[in-house]
Amino acid sequence: MGEPFYDPAAMSEPLFTAEEQQRFDAGIAELLTHYPTDRKSAAMLPALRHLQSIKGWCPPEGMKQVAEKLETTVAHCYEVATFYVMFHTEKPGKYVIDVCTNLSCSLRGAEGLLGYLEQKLNTHAGTNGEKVFLRETECLASCGTAPCLQINEDHHENLTREKVDRLLEKLT
Amino acid sequence: MSVLTEKVMTRDWGKPGQPTLKGYKERGGYQQLKRVLDTLQPAQVTDEVKKSNLRGRGGAGFPTGLKWSFVPPLEKNNKPRYLAINADESEPGTAKDRYILELDPHLLLEGIAIACYALGAHACYIYSRGEFKFPSSVLDAAIAEAYADGVFGKKLMGKDFELNVYQVRGAGAYICGEETALLESLEGKKGWPRLKPPFPAVVGLFGCPTVVNNVETIASLPRIFEKGADWFSKLGAAKSGGTRLVTLSGSVLKPGTYEVSMDTSMRELIFDKEYGGGLPEGRSVKAVIPGGSSAPVLTADELEVKLEFDAFKPLHSMAGSGGVIVIDDATCIVRSIWRVARFYAEESCGQCTPCREGQPWMARLIRKIEEGRGELADLDTLMNVAQAIAPWPPIGLGNTICALGDAGALPVQSFVQKFRKEFEDHITRKGCPYGDKPWGAYGEFK
Ligand SMILES: Cc1cc2nc3c(=O)[nH]c(=O)nc-3n(C[C@H](O)[C@H](O)[C@H](O)COP(=O)(O)O)c2cc1C
Ligand code: SF4
């Protein structure tokens, strides 16, 4: 017997409030209209994104509900959720900060930017903390406006120390 | 100097209200679609596209009309047809499609409608990069407007032709830009590329004939039908119609995204005042990656090349996705290629052994050399590993399921072949000659 994909005990708590459940159901129903009726599981990426937009991550109980609605298995949800880096299968820090350190950005100071953030936030890239989860990421299509980063998917480019200081002040 | 005589793709960028339906229509938007629907049969549309010499802007430069003509006729295969738009833009060095989404989304949508009419496709999925929060929101708004205005829906601009257009957002996997991985992802799976053949034009999304085209490719269509296929074809080079978007990044005074004539040379792009404006005082070009990080590197002696698809062939490199990365003479070559190698190691989907094992191996070897722990034998190993994935030159000898294998292996071989001395210097000095300042003219974060 291997490890179960999800922890049955964690599923005894209701995942959604009534309002969230309604939003979840309505969102999935709408997404399913975008696909042929015999291809419900094609909605996997948008469905997981929808789940994550409500809960901030993809909790096991949520993936179970996605699986039911898309008429597929929890293993399928898990396989997809772990393949794509934007899906969180563990609860991330309040602020996920992704810094591009690919070539064009590194030529414009990205390694220094990352070091500056590590020092100011007192963390190391790749460490998930309660408040921030600082990560190195790959090219974010801001190569001509480098260096750049994203905070919870909000994009910031042409960064300088001054700009970064201002961004960090807003993280409470 | 080959100047751009007229802006094509970027003509209306930044004009008031351009991202909205109203603004777009004020400048003649959706008129070409209307005319196409009223006056041309689908096959004639494809013929025009062939005549225009439009070539794919996603990386391979494949002739668009020819690709469309691979879709089997309905008598032979009566399954639904799909159009998939590749808006996954993730090739390091490339930032162009996002600006089409942000600044002129209806241009793409009008192009989509023209293409779907030609292909007999009643559904189009736009697969946009997961990280594109803002571009995706602009596109979503534009799609909603097009539905509300009766462009999309049961009747395409009133014609008896149903067309539905959906945006699907990716979730952070470079491999999903590869067209068959994109289709897998659209089917709700992890992005594992498919073996080809069969090609998507025959067996694509949900097993149906599917054309996958890049954003810039499809956004070119309204202009082709506005001014004519001949005009578009003449605008370009012998076998590449139109103008191109290029993203200039790295050690230049004015990095950014530019529309250029195919006749422009790499040197002009880097040094002309209109474009890059040259390098900062005292610095010179050491190397240029011409078409996104998977394109083999050029040296400072190879800058006369024109930015046209076929011009890169003799140099065994490619125009690719138009991402031009300039590396100046104060930058460490080993460190530069390490960043690239690390990327491909990270993004390999793991399906084929040479790529899954080889990309991380190359990244480790390069890092070892960069950190001064390398031996001369490591360079041979590095080349052997790269050659096992895809020997170079020329381009196109890859041993893996998809071209990500080549994308990682070719740059490494080109860097080592063209800058071998710098690798050897690292090994003999037991360290990086640039010390803790490997990133050249603009490498310091200020
Ligand atoms: C690893 C890999 C990544 C790719 N990424 C992209 C991409 O982000 N955007 C894109 O348009 N094409 C990308 N391509 C090229 C596509 O496979 C495909 O050729 C292209 O979307 C076809 O469109 P076009 O003919 O209009 O260029 C990639 C190819 C490979 C092998
Ligand atoms: S070449 Fe690499 S990315 Fe492409 S299918 Fe093989 S393992 Fe996956």
Ligand code: FES
């Ligand atoms: S390399 Fe950083 S955004 Fe492209």
